[in-house]
Amino acid sequence: QVQLVESGGGLVQAGGSLRLSCAASGSILRFNAMGWYRQAPGKQRELVAAITSGGSTNYADSVKGRFTISRDNAKITVYLQMNSLKPEDTAVYYCNLVVTVIRNYWGQGTQVTVSS
Secondary structure (H helix, E strand, C coil): CEEEEEECCEEEECCCCEEEEEEEEECCCCCCEEEEEEECCCCCCEEEEEEECCCCEEECHHHCCCEEEEEECCCCEEEEEECCCCHHHCEEEEEEEEEECCEEEECCCEEEEEEC
């Protein structure tokens, strides 16, 4: 069984920063990709950023230049540094782990609230 434990969410003022972490545990030795998605009230879940084990990254246009994703392959942990936060970044952020095409896991979500 694989578990993802997220941390780092919270309340911050616009322009502030937060750092999210997501650590995987269980029967896993390596992964293909890890990423962060978010879902705001009344909206669909959307990709924020993703990173492969080789280090290739992909960002949503709305966060480019403000958010940075990184990973620690040995710890199977992914981080999301969020700077210059905006109220529209408010959402529940979910960690995603892709081990193979049929082994895909989600974290429980962590709330990020940005006040104006």
